[in-house]
Amino acid sequence: MAAVENPSESNAPTLEEKPPTLDAFRPEIASEVSEALNVLNRVFGYDAFRGEQQEIIEHVISGGDALVLMPTGGGKSLCYQIPALVRSGVGVVISPLIALMQDQVDALTTAGVRAGFLNSTQDFEQRREVEQAFLAGELDLLYLAPERLRVEATTRLLDQGKISLFAIDEAHCVSQWGHDFRPDYLMLSELHERWPDVPRIALTATATEATHAEIATRLNLTEAKHFVASFDRPNIQYRIVPKDNPQKQLLDLLRNEHEGDAGIVYCLSRNSVEKTAEFLVKNGIPAVPYHAGLDSRVRAKNQSRFLREDGLIVVATIAFGMGIDKPDVRFVAHLDLPKSVEGYYQETGRAGRDGLPSTAWLAYGLQDVVQQRKMIDTSEGDLAHRRRLSAHLDAMLALCETVECRRVQLLNYFGQAATPCGNCDTCLNPPESWDGTIAAQKLLSTVYRLQHERRQKFGAGQIIDILLGKTTPKVTQFDHDKLSVFGIGTELRDTEWRGVIRQLLARQLLAVEGDYGTLVLTEDSAEVLGRRREVPLRREPERASRPSRSSRKASPAADLLPEALPVFERLRAWRGAVAKEQGVPAYVIFHDATLRQIATEIPDTLAKLGTISGVGENKLAKYGEGVLAALAADA
Incomplete structure (x- = not known):
């Protein structure tokens, strides 16, 4: 099978008439394996399974439960769609993606599969039509939102029909500390209790070892067979650049590398989403916003345009994208630091589902670290919750600050070994590291003088001005030009000092405090000030480098x-x-x-x-x- 995204990845048909092509899939075929291959070829147009697809499909066809961890673009949907076509009955797919179910149904219909969905977007007549088709055995796949199972009428309906399997898509939504937690997923463990003879397959593209274990426990799949594919997406080029006028950096990326391409731009706030979308449109690039503050009809319209139009860019908060089945997204850009590696991996995975070259680009700066630390400190929840958030952020910062291969670092986070990829920024343009111990001591000494000698706390800008010996009004006002550390840091530029602060924050040798993002020492700061710890740092580039033009265009x-x-x-x-x-x-x-x-x-x-x-x-x-x-x- 070609190394492309299977076209059926989370897609499905309407209820007009039974496609004649599927009648041939129900006769006696030599074995379930040959029948599965027959379906793969005749319905989906592929000659062979990829990776562990065949083993997973055979296991589910034989009635076994499965938990599948497979990257976006790996063909997860075939792992339940083909068993649903081979086994007797209707495959019931639990999906959180109400806004996308119509597109899922459309795509499967086009391939000749009989499918429908039940969700809150339908009127009574539409629901009744789907329910009758289900009871008459005229569906191969039925998509349900998880909250639909809370409705007693739905469970009674399922009791009256013949179910071939339950597929739980986006299974990481069951993780209470995950980035896409959905409370309704917690009740899906009841599927096995109510329908004990129906095999279940849970699937996700995003799970650390801890999340993997949580999914198995919460969905009562500890006895299921687990399949863990490589999370590597070799067609995606990971790049993280220092933030310096990020909107302009984004515009350069689009004009130089992705002109006319469809893509997703993620921002942390709704305001930033709106402003970035306006900025792109003003510069002649078609873009639409997407965030929870927009009217639901506007969100639906913008999402529909993105799926149906070539070359459109959607600027969004993380509310957008889970399950997006558009295969030709050529880039995913982040203008703000993601909160976790899981979130980053899930979001970047929306690029290049067709297996063609794509870009995952992130602009990352000091303010991102300050803002994220502050958000954690003020977040709801107990100390253990804040520690979990901090651990997620630490892992994301380690990925940003590494001088090693990004892909190796990313896969290691998910417990998978890898070798340098040759297709990320640190492989293509290896960064320099330098002994930043003295610079760290100078900066921490400045914070110490302010915090302990003057009983004052300031943000990064004031501390850098002191190190550079700048006689600004604020420096003069507080007599900071009288400090012994005034002007001791002229060997580094302003941007380089910001890089030092960012990296010290990433390693928790420095901390953020209060609403104004003031910098304070940590317990570990003493090790550096006491010369008991060296501080190797990543050197800040003069300007963000780009791949050569010949290697850039991912058309x-x-x-x-x-x-x-x-x-x-x-x-x-x-x-x-x-x-x-x-x-x-x-x-x-x-x-x-x-x-x-x-x-x-x-x-x-x-x-x-x-x-x-x-x-x-x-x-x-x-x-x-x-x-x-x-x-x-x-x-």
């Missing part, structure tokens, strides 16, 4: 032969017109990776087109003639 057509480029663009135009006519996202028709292969091989018959990866039997029947006509247009 879906980047490595196509020149003669294939116009064919590829013609196919994309055809796909866009069909998608608009049918009111579905373009990737529901065919992924870019499939169009690339078609543009390269130029099949001239339906039989040849049917051998292309991602062209299943139903799509061949539905779109085959249109593809051949598009290929012949300028032949």
Whole structure:
């Protein structure tokens, strides 16, 4: 199978009529394995399973419970969709993604699968139609929001039908200290108690060893078979740059590397989301905002536009994105520091689901660290909760400050060993480290003089002005030019001192206190001041480096032969017109990776087109003639 995102990743069909292509999947086939392969090929258009897909699918088909940890883009959805098609009955999928269920249904319908959903967006007649189809055995997959199971009518409905399996998608939502906790997930352990003979498969793309254990315990899957795939996404280039006018840095990234590409920009606050979206639009880049403060209809409209339009950018808080099935997101950018490595991994994983080159870019600065530390100190919850938040932040800071391979650090966090990747900023442009012990002592001494001799506390700006010997009004007002440390730090620039402070905060050799972000010493500061601890630091670059232009562009057509480029663009135009006519996202028709292969091989018959990866039997029947006509247009 080609190294692309399976087109069915969290997608599904309407309830018009039973697709004829699926009738062939119910006869006697030599074995369940051959039947699963048959479904994979005829419905989804792939010749072979990837990684552990086959073992997982065989295990669930045979009636076993499974807990699956697999990265975004690894083809998790096939692990329950194919067993649901092979086993007798309807596969019930628990998904938190109400806003995306229609797109999930549309994509599976296009592939020839019978699917429906039940959620709060439907009226009585729509729900009744789906319920009748379920009871009549006219569905292969039924998507439910977790809160739907709280409704007694839903459980009674499920009791009356035949269920082939339960799939619990985004299973990390059950983790109470995770970044996407959903209280309704806690009751999903009851599925096994009420339907003990129905196999369950829980899936997530984000889980540390602790979260993995919590999922197993809370969903009563400790006896299930666990499958843990590599979390590596080699097509994503991880880059973290010092923050210096982040909006301009973002604009440079888009203009130089991702012009015309679809992408997601994450910001910490709603205000920052609005301002960044306005900034991009003013600079000629199509962008829309997404955050919880917007009217629900505006959010739904912006999300729909993002899924259906090529080249649109959504600027969002972390409220956006879980389960987003758009395969051609070419970049994910963060303008603020994520709160945890899990959140960062989950968010960056929305790039490059099709397996093509993509960028995960983060602008990170001193104020991010100050703000995050302050938020933890003032957060609700007990001391243990704040310690957990602090541990999450420490791990994220370690990823930002490392001089080693980003990917190695990221995978190590999830308990997986790795070797340097050659495709992250620290591999492509290895940073320098330097002995920052003396600089750290100078800075900590300045904080000590203010805190203990003057009984004063100040933020980073004032401390740096003292070190650089600047006679500002504030320095003069407080007689800080009289301190013995005044002007002892002129060997470093302002930005370099900010880097020192940021890294000392990251290592908890310095702390943030109060509403104004003043800096104070920690217990560990004494080790540095007492010359009992060395402080190696990452050197601040003169300016953020970029990959060479030849290696930068992550276009879906980047490595196509020149003669294939116009064919590829013609196919994309055809796909866009069909998608608009049918009111579905373009990737529901065919992924870019499939169009690339078609543009390269130029099949001239339906039989040849049917051998292309991602062209299943139903799509061949539905779109085959249109593809051949598009290929012949300028032949």
